[in-house]
Amino acid sequence: MNDPVPAELRARCPLITAEAANRLRAMIEHPDAPPWDYFCGNRVIAEDLPGLAAFAAALAKPSANDDRVSGSLLQTLAAAIPRTPILRRLLPPAADLERDWQDLPTTCRADLAAGPSDWIPDDADWSRLVCHGTSGTTGHPIIVPHHPAACAAYEPLYATALAARGVQLRFTPDRAACLLLCAQRRTIRYATVCALWDQGLHAKLNLSASDWPQPGSARRFLADHDSTVYTGDPDAFAALLQLADTGLHPQGLISTAMPLPPALAERLEAVFGCSAVDIYSLNETGPLAWRCPQGHHHILPPDVFVEVLDDLGQPCADGVRGEVTVSGGRNPNLLLWRYRTGDRASLRRDSCACGDPRPRLIDLEGRAPVRLIAADGGTVATVDVSRELRRFHLLRHRLVQRPDASLELTVLALPGDDPPVDADLALMLRNLFGSLPMTVTVAGHDWGGDGKVPSYASEMP
Numbered sequence: 442m443n444d445p446v447p448a449e450l451r452a453r454c455p456l457i458t459a460e461a462a463n464r465l466r467a468m469i470e471h472p473d474a475p476p477w478d479y480f481c482g483n484r485v486i487a488e489d490l491p492g493l494a495a496f497a498a499a500l501a502k503p504s505a506n507d508d509r510v511s512g513s514l515l516q517t518l519a520a521a522i523p524r525t526p527i528l529r530r531l532l533p534p535a536a537d538l539e540r541d542w543q544d545l546p547t548t549c550r551a552d553l554a555a556g557p558s559d560w561i562p563d564d565a566d567w568s569r570l571v572c573h574g575t576s577g578t579t580g581h582p583i584i585v586p587h588h589p590a591a592c593a594a595y596e597p598l599y600a601t602a603l604a605a606r607g608v609q610l611r612f613t614p615d616r617a618a619c620l621l622l623c624a625q626r627r628t629i630r631y632a633t634v635c636a637l638w639d640q641g642l643h644a645k646l647n648l649s650a651s652d653w654p655q656p657g658s659a660r661r662f663l664a665d666h667d668s669t670v671y672t673g674d675p676d677a678f679a680a681l682l683q684l685a686d687t688g689l690h691p692q693g694l695i696s697t698a699m700p701l702p703p704a705l706a707e708r709l710e711a712v713f714g715c716s717a718v719d720i721y722s723l724n725e726t727g728p729l730a731w732r733c734p735q736g737h738h739h740i741l742p743p744d745v746f747v748e749v750l751d752d753l754g755q756p757c758a759d760g761v762r763g764e765v766t767v768s769g770g771r772n773p774n775l776l777l778w779r780y781r782t783g784d785r786a787s788l789r790r791d792s793c794a795c796g797d798p799r800p801r802l803i804d805l806e807g808r809a810p811v812r813l814i815a816a817d818g819g820t821v822a823t824v825d826v827s828r829e830l831r832r833f834h835l836l837r838h839r840l841v842q843r844p845d846a847s848l849e850l851t852v853l854a855l856p857g858d859d860p861p862v863d864a865d866l867a868l869m870l871r872n873l874f875g876s877l878p879m880t881v882t883v884a885g886h887d888w889g890g891d892g893k894v895p896s897y898a899s900e901m902p
């Protein structure tokens with residue numbers, strides 16, 4: 442039988458229905474659509490669905506985890522050791538994971554940067570490998586080996602975070618399911634369908650871009666698709682507020698990548714009449730925690746074991762600050778092994794006043810939004826700087842804007858790579874910021890410990 446769905450689209454979205462394909466074509470060909478510049482699908486196949494359904498069911502039954510790794514996660518990790526290059530190298534062959542857990546080595550971002558393929562099991566199906574570049578807001582972009590089913594699991598994780606605020610999402614074919622909003626000088630734009638949310642429309646849009654077809658196009662495009670959910674960062678939501686009079690009826694707003702300032706969340710909730718939820722999410726883990734009204738981040742996925750470790754790698758007592766460290770997850774191409782995130786918090790397992798029984802991270806730190814100012818007084822988004830820095834193949838960078846607006850950039854090259862040339866970095870900064878006083882330092886490999894140094898800071902008043 443002839444497939445009414447074009448073969449290319451079928452390859453990108455294997456489960457798409459003919460009806461959803463028609464809706465997608467209408468979105469792509471909408472007279473006010475942005476100039477799409479990327480193709481993206483969900484690549485979810487029927488064999489992925491039972492596992493995703495089981496994950497969603499487990500998410501829907503929140504429970505207070507104890508402070509030990511679960512038996513099933515220990516089994517998964519033990520089975521992965523002989524099949525995964527980095528774990529074979531790192532762990533003693535006779536390690537008793539349960540008994541020795543606290544004394545076994547940890548991993549960190551530098552391990553992933555040095556060899557992403559070392560994390561992929563020998564028997565992985567490489568045809569289902571997806572490579573993600575990290576957002577670069579919490580360190581220099583690195584490649585994260587991903588998997589379509591692990592990407593699709595973002596949808597039930599987002600739905601669970603909204604459900605914690607009393608929202609039950611309802612999707613209808615006349616509306617987009619989820620629009621990912623950006624407000625950057627430049628980013629990719631694509632349109633596709635959600636894997637699990639009723640094959641609803643999903644697109645990534647840039648509200649700041651100047652190349653929408655006509656004045657008012659962004660406004661009309663958003664109104665015509667009246668998305669059920671919007672995801673984005675605080676800059677994108679600040680831009681969405683300017684379009685609030687368009688008649689948008691979101692059921693939920695989800696902020697990832699950078700913390701959603703509480704004042705902005707309140708404003709969004711008042712203007713759009715729906716919940717605005719801050720999610721702590723890393724590309725390596727997917728959405729990890731939601732911020733409750735007490736300001737605490739409750740850990741969402743039951744398949745991730747979260748520890749807070751001191752500088753020697755020993756677990757901190759509940760309530761004592763240390764480095765957030767994660768094990769497990771659902772990405773078969775990146776099973777996390779005591780992975781130190783670089784973010785700092787304390788962990789508590791007692792009950793929270795908000796009623797969510799899940800353990801929570803207190804005073805989570807490491808992702809504060811930073812406002813950088815160009816010579817002409819305009820703002821420069823940190824993500825725009827990160828994108829420019831990507832071509833220098835760095836492991837880390839730190840850009841500080843001093844009180845007099847001068848810039849200090851320090852970079853650390855990837856291990857084994859030639860260090861970048863200072864003058865090239867200075868030229869890149871001048872292109873973004875104009876002629877501000879600046880110093881550029883290419884650091885050696887002693888950046889200062891495993892901890893993640895914030896990539897951006899501003900001391901301007």
Ligand SMILES: [Zn+2]
Pocket residue numbers: 733734735737739793794795796797801
């Ligand atoms: Zn709470």
